[in-house]
Amino acid sequence: xxxLLQINASxxxxxxxSSQLADRFVATWQNGNPAARVISRDLAQESVPHLDxxxxxxxxxxxxxxxxxxxxxxxxxxxxxxxxxxxxxxxLGLPMYNLGIPSTLKAYxxxxxxxxxxxxxTENGPxxxxxxxxxxxxxxxxxxxxxxxxxxxxxYVRGFLGLIGVTEVEFVYAEGLNMGDxxxxxxxxxxxxxxxxxxx
Numbered sequence: 001x002x003x004l005l006q007i008n009a010s011x012x013x014x015x016x017x018s019s020q021l022a023d024r025f026v027a028t029w030q031n032g033n034p035a036a037r038v039i040s041r042d043l044a045q046e047s048v049p050h051l052d053x054x055x056x057x058x059x060x061x062x063x064x065x066x067x068x069x070x071x072x073x074x075x076x077x078x079x080x081x082x083x084x085x086x087x088x089x090x091x092l093g094l095p096m097y098n099l100g101i102p103s104t105l106k107a108y109x110x111x112x113x114x115x116x117x118x119x120x121x122t123e124n125g126p127x128x129x130x131x132x133x134x135x136x137x138x139x140x141x142x143x144x145x146x147x148x149x150x151x152x153x154x155x156y157v158r159g160f161l162g163l164i165g166v167t168e169v170e171f172v173y174a175e176g177l178n179m180g181d182x183x184x185x186x187x188x189x190x191x192x193x194x195x196x197x198x199x200x
Contacts, residue, residue, distance in 0.1 A: 003037045004029065005087035009105040010095045010140075013044040017140035017177060021191055022093035025136060025172075028199035029089070039083050043104040048080070050103070051110040059114055077111040081118055090135040090166065092157070096145070100152055109160055118164040128165020135161055135169045136198060138191070142178030170198055 010016025058070035119126045145151040174191040176183040
């Protein structure tokens, strides 16, 4: 039985455009995979603590030397990582805030990217350990940024996923959502067509 992990990063939970695109993809995908399991994580409803020195130290301290508080931090991160291990499909609803990814998503990523757990260092550089997965990214933006220097999201998210071993990545963009009703409708309709194709 396949498992899909959906992460919505909008501050507006399921009301955000990126979340709605991701939700629509998952619903369509489920029609073709009725026996599949879906794990949902809404970062607006269940925020992940931002990485600080104490949390980072917990990750790097050996299991035998961790304090009970440090072990709690590691257990929390382990639970997030286990969701990725179980999933063969990753779906991310990705809004753009101030030209970047939401800080809540960065905090989440910081608990997923752990040396020895989701990637390892080799003499040839880092090697991802979460292989054999496909990711679908639904990026909603008020302006138009694809292919410009201001699109900091695409390379960053693709690079992060590659770090942990996820190299099959599809981006679906809905851009110009704040550039008038016609631009908004056109962008959402195009994104719907693309996600229906990918989910088929």
